[in-house]
Amino acid sequence: AQSVTQLDSQVPVFEEAPVELRCNYSSSVSVYLFWYVQYPNQGLQLLLKYLSGSTLVKGINGFEAEFNKSQTSFHLRKPSVHISDTAEYFCAVRGADGLTFGKGTHLIIQP
Amino acid sequence: GAVVSQHPSRVICKSGTSVKIECRSLDFQATTMFWYRQFPKKSLMLMATSNEGSKATYEQGVEKDKFLINHASLTLSTLTVTSAHPEDSSFYICSARAGPTYEQYFGPGTRLTVT
Numbered sequence: 747a748q749s750v751t752q753l754d755s756q757v758p759v760f761e762e763a764p765v766e767l768r769c770n771y772s773s774s775v776s777v778y779l780f781w782y783v784q785y786p787n788q789g790l791q792l793l794l795k796y797l798s799g800s801t802l803v804k805g806i807n808g809f810e811a812e813f814n815k816s817q818t819s820f821h822l823r824k825p826s827v828h829i830s831d832t833a834e835y836f837c838a839v840r841g842a843d844g845l846t847f848g849k850g851t852h853l854i855i856q857p
Numbered sequence: 858g859a860v861v862s863q864h865p866s867r868v869i870c871k872s873g874t875s876v877k878i879e880c881r882s883l884d885f886q887a888t889t890m891f892w893y894r895q896f897p898k899k900s901l902m903l904m905a906t907s908n909e910g911s912k913a914t915y916e917q918g919v920e921k922d923k924f925l926i927n928h929a930s931l932t933l934s935t936l937t938v939t940s941a942h943p944e945d946s947s948f949y950i951c952s953a954r955a956g957p958t959y960e961q962y963f964g965p966g967t968r969l970t971v972t
Binding site: 849 | 963
């Protein structure tokens with residue numbers, strides 16, 4: 747079985763400041779990790795994914811994440827956020843039965 | 858990436874009636890489709906997993922007689938909410954994948970409001 751913990755339900759940050767959204771996972775099988783973004787009243791859009799290879803993964807909209815096996819983490823980062831990044835962000839781990847999601851982190855960008 | 862559509866995007870129905878939500882994979886064949894429910898400001902809760910041609914597997918606590926799922930073809934799955942009640946009001950999102958090692962693609966969601 748697998749699980750995902752997103753430690754912060756809400757993260758406020760000023761525009762153009764850096765941000766890190768935390769994600770920790772547990773999995774008994776091979777680890778495949780994902781970050782999704784959800785804008786209000788919309789479905790999920792894939793930001794980036796780690797399947798294998800380099801532990802630093804770059805995604806869309808300037809986001810990146812680093813897979814850390816020893817810390818069982820997959821934190822999402824962006825060096826400079828924009829007002830349009832305001833959204834809900836979900837970390838997920840893939841298991842045999844599909845994706846298991848964290849509870850989400852609401853990123854709030856303050857002008 | 859692959860595209861998954863949902864129809865309708867929004868639906869309002871009266872208590873006691875049934876409503877059907879369609880999920881289609883537009884440019885790939887989906888051997889497995891997933892149905893999620895999302896409450897306001899909450900994460901996605903997996904309701905059921907359906908494999909084409911087989912009965913859906915429901916998660917614990919999800920009433921299979923209330924939430925009927927059909928996956929009759931490799932590109933279409935339907936979720937029917939029977940005898941809807943106001944507490945069934947929610948955002949329903951479907952997801953599809955071509956196989957166990959393939960990526961899951963998500964539909965845009967359907968907002969159901971039961972009055």
